[in-house]
Amino acid sequence: MPLNRPTLNEMLESVREWLSEELLPELSDPAQRYKARIAANVLAIAGREVAQGDALDQLEQQLLSEFIDAQGNARQLSSGLCENIRQRQNAGDPQLLDALERIAMAKLAIDNPRYSTYRDHLRED
Amino acid sequence: MTDALQQGLEALLTRQWRCDVRVRQLNQLTAGAAAQTWAFVAESERGEEPLILRRGHDGQQFGGALDKTREASVIKAAVAAGVPAPEVVAVLTPEDNLGEGFVMARLEGETLPQKILRDQRFQTARGRLTADCARALAAIHSVGSDALPELVGGGARQQLEFYRQAYIGFDEPLPVFDIAFAWLAERCPESDTQQVLVHGDFRNGNLMVNEQGLHAVLDWELAHLGDPMEDLGWLCVNSWRFGRRDKPVGGFGEREELFAAYGEASGRPVDPDAVRYWELFGVLKWGVICLYQTHVHLSGEERSLERAAIGRRVSECELDIIDMLKEG
Secondary structure, eight states: OOOOSSOHHHHHHHHHHHIIIIIGGGOOOHHHHHHHHHHHHHHHHHHHHHHHHHHHHHHHHHHHTTTOSOOOOHHHHHHHHHHHHHTTSSTTOHHHHHHHHHHHHHHHHHHOTTOHHHHHHHHHO | OHHHHHHHHHHHHHHHHTSOOEEEEEEEOSOOSSEEEEEEEEEETTEEEEEEEEEEOOSOOTTOOOOHHHHHHHHHHHHHTTOOOOOEEEEOOGGGOSOSEEEEEOOOSBOOHHHHHHOGGGHHHHHHHHHHHHHHHHHHHTOOGGGSOOOOOOOHHHHHHHHHHHHHHTTOOOHHHHHHHHHHHHTOOOOSSOOEEEOSOOSTTSEEEETTEEEEEOOOTTOEEEOTHHHHHHHHOGGGGTTOTTOTBTTTBOHHHHHHHHHHHHSOOOOHHHHHHHHHHHHHHHHHHHHHHHHHHHTTSSOOHHHHHHGGGHHHHHHHHHHHHHHO
16 A cells, blocks of 8 residues: 555645744744744745656756766766866857756756746746 | 843943943844854943944854954954944953954944845935945955955965865766856966955845945955955845846846946956956855855754755756856
8 A cells, every 4th residue: 555645745735834824923033934934945845846856857867868978867977977077078068058057947946946047037938 | 141241341341432331232133152243232421322242253154254353353444445334343352251253333224135125215225226336345445455454365266276176075066067167267367466355245135225325334254355356246146136137236236337336436447257257156156155054054063944955046056157158
């Protein structure tokens, strides 16, 4: 039998909801309110990662494998690519920059979809 | 502890001002134990003076921070050069038995970037801020080394290498960062000859604004000797525009106005390419600082929710770097 509902994402959302709607209004100390807001944001990031993390991983693997002659997961490909760049290979490649832009956008969709640069990019596309 | 502090401050100021001083409303503003900021009122025949005490030393200052004694000296030198900044009233000595620190005037104004950028109240101020910042920076960069305590110097290349090694040490491989480090290394300004006082953290967030414009420059602990263009670049880093991406200078101004006003105030024309170097360096540096802070938490050195979360801001820097690299 699989684990019952709520799902991981549903649990995270429940805690975030309680934190923002029930706990935060009860807090009067500005420092505590600030931290509670950070906590709610962390939970929101976690929720988006649950929903989109696998797709980001696949995207990164798919895109980076065009630029490095190696096998591995996204982190391994990233690491290998960094090594190449440090050895002065690939650095000036405009297609690499395009690929990294797509990956950065997918990362920000999870980490902070409200970031100004991210939103401007969405408007342009 | 507060009693001892209150008595210590009374003794210090009584000696300093040669009159009887009482300290009232002493309260701690920041939650830290290592580096502390206290607000209080000093009552004497001079009247009631709102003051700030800053003391101690923050252990987690990546890239070096000034001890409070040197910070006080830098602020004094800056004020003497015409920079709007709080007056330093007294510097703690060992005899005061209060640790290391200084007392300065407590000024009134707004420091929250969101308010500075969005409150109707600061509409006029926003229009003046760019020129005000340019003049303040020109004054900072004019401070003679003879007026300064011993400060860390070092050229652009040294700084770049410091952040590159730190980034590699965190073992979070980011191709965007490596491309940026390579780009910067190729264009590193040879600025060893140009070593002036640099604020080191001149940005929206460390500026006190009132309805007339820039009221004071705050947070001098990252001051060092370096290339003045570093300060102009940092002021334009997108993270410090707090959502107003269309206004490159702090979220409130245009580069052209900043450069023109700075050139006029300092007598030194600004090379936009040089500022561009430092702006890209600034974005990268902020990204490495985020990595550093989150690792302070993850390593157990000092756990905090804020540090745990900040690691997820690195991706903001990645996208900003890509945009700048694509512009050329």
